[in-house]
Amino acid sequence: MLIEELFRKALITIGAKPEMITILWAEVVRECSSKDRHYHTLDHLEHMARVLLPHMYKMEDADAVVLAIAYHDIIYKVTRSDNEQRSADLMRARLKPMGMTMERVQRVEDHILATKTHGPTADPDTAYLCDADLSVLGASPEAYAMYAAAVRKEYRRYPDLLYKPGRRKVLRHFLGMPVIYRTPAFREQFESAARRNLAHELEALGG
Numbered sequence: 001m002l003i004e005e006l007f008r009k010a011l012i013t014i015g016a017k018p019e020m021i022t023i024l025w026a027e028v029v030r031e032c033s034s035k036d037r038h039y040h041t042l043d044h045l046e047h048m049a050r051v052l053l054p055h056m057y058k059m060e061d062a063d064a065v066v067l068a069i070a071y072h073d074i075i076y077k078v079t080r081s082d083n084e085q086r087s088a089d090l091m092r093a094r095l096k097p098m099g100m101t102m103e104r105v106q107r108v109e110d111h112i113l114a115t116k117t118h119g120p121t122a123d124p125d126t127a128y129l130c131d132a133d134l135s136v137l138g139a140s141p142e143a144y145a146m147y148a149a150a151v152r153k154e155y156r157r158y159p160d161l162l163y164k165p166g167r168r169k170v171l172r173h174f175l176g177m178p179v180i181y182r183t184p185a186f187r188e189q190f191e192s193a194a195r196r197n198l199a200h201e202l203e204a205l206g207g
Helices: 002-013 018-032 042-058 062-071 083-098 102-114 124-133 141-154 160-176 184-204
Strands: none
Touching: 002 018, 002 042, 002 062, 018 042, 018 083, 042 062, 042 124, 062 083, 062 102, 062 124, 083 102, 102 124, 124 184, 141 160, 141 184, 160 184
16 A cells, blocks of 8 residues: 555664554554444555645655655544544654654644644645645545545544434534635545535535
């Protein structure tokens, strides 16, 4: 997988030992392969890595973005609202002993926490990460439908009576943004399709 290759490279760069990198990657794989996950899986991480790869040369610290991809959903429970912070805490516990500077660890944490709201950011690298995280919204109608179905499966413990109002709120939130994508490249590629997909799902859920 591309994300594994980039993850290993990023940690080798800071001097982490190969055997420790293997242990850390195995943990990412294990957590993202939980039976409760249907969208927030390794495939999601791989997709993010692939859509970002052509833009990594523009980034100030592409390795920090790669590490944020790997860890941004490592903790994911649909019943909790602090997944991003818990994921950032786990990242910090794992990567600080690998030799990363506190400044760099903090930047990875900032990237991860930004994926909670996908709001405006002054860090162009964070903008790329958030845009990649949302790139599925601008996928083909068929791929978007698969994404929406996978998200519904992750929330299967909730009946439609509870799920649909929450989902409609999320869809309206994105549609109400002046722009969904923060970087010009992603906006040009995905914005129009994302708005069509979101509006279509919202209509299917009863508006």
